[in-house]
Amino acid sequence: MANPKPSDTGEELSPEQQKFAEIKQQQAADSEYRGDRGQYMKSGRQQKEEEKAVKKAERPPAKPVTRREFLNYAWGAALGVVLVEAGVATFFFALPRFKEGEFGGIFPLGTGSTLPPVDAAPVRNLDGQFWLSNDTDGVRALYRVCTHLGCLYEWKDQTVRFECPCHGSKFVKAGQYIEGPAPRSLDQFKIQKLVNGQVVEETTTGGQALTVDPNAEYVVDTGVVIRGQSV
Numbered sequence: 001m002a003n004p005k006p007s008d009t010g011e012e013l014s015p016e017q018q019k020f021a022e023i024k025q026q027q028a029a030d031s032e033y034r035g036d037r038g039q040y041m042k043s044g045r046q047q048k049e050e051e052k053a054v055k056k057a058e059r060p061p062a063k064p065v066t067r068r069e070f071l072n073y074a075w076g077a078a079l080g081v082v083l084v085e086a087g088v089a090t091f092f093f094a095l096p097r098f099k100e101g102e103f104g105g106i107f108p109l110g111t112g113s114t115l116p117p118v119d120a121a122p123v124r125n126l127d128g129q130f131w132l133s134n135d136t137d138g139v140r141a142l143y144r145v146c147t148h149l150g151c152l153y154e155w156k157d158q159t160v161r162f163e164c165p166c167h168g169s170k171f172v173k174a175g176q177y178i179e180g181p182a183p184r185s186l187d188q189f190k191i192q193k194l195v196n197g198q199v200v201e202e203t204t205t206g207g208q209a210l211t212v213d214p215n216a217e218y219v220v221d222t223g224v225v226i227r228g229q230s231v
């Protein structure tokens with residue numbers, strides 16, 4: 001058993017009183033340590049703020065912008081605006097103007113096996129404004145409007161040809177001019193033939209027919225008109 005120690009006043013303390021006195025001393029020491037640490041941290045922050053203030057004070061004052069610099073900045077800003085506007089205009093120009101299935105846009109026809117047979121009458125597409133005509137040369141999309149004054153010509157089974165009701169112009173199944181006041185053969189729309197999503201053949205400015213492959217996909221682009229040959 002530990003010997004009793006005298007208190008600050010000289011009185012002897014019991015073991016419990018000694019233990020209590022030791023705990024109080026330890027708490028006082030801890031409190032002092034935390035206080036020192038807080039002071040240290042506070043000093044660090046203050047030091048940083050002081051350094052920042054010194055740097056700010058040492059920074060040279062901002063130079064006034066010269067006339068030449070101002071003009072350079074203005075030209076740069078104007079050029080940037082022009083470039084952005086050109087980019088936006090190009091983006092919107094590249095977007096298709098017509099939806100699929102809308103006149104002026106693309107009309108999917110399906111595979112070659114769904115096209116009208118060679119010996120069948122042409123099939124009219126009202127939305128696309130064309131006659132789908134297939135003969136031994138291949139398939140064509142003939143614009144429904146007469147090349148004379150713009151009437152809508154019709155297919156005649158009796159005479160196996162197109163005839164215009166307005167002034168009597170006549171055209172063969174493939175669209176070539178036969179007779180009448182029309183100045184040229186029938187106009188056509190571009191047809192594309194696709195295999196695995198890739199265009200393998202398309203109507204060119206000559207207006208030739210596209211060969212029919214039963215497994216290939218065909219689309220008509222009513223945004224591209226190919227003028228008929230003049231007579």
Ligand code: FES
Pocket residue numbers: 146147148149150151164165166167168169180181182
């Ligand atoms: S508009 Fe067709 S012949 Fe005149």
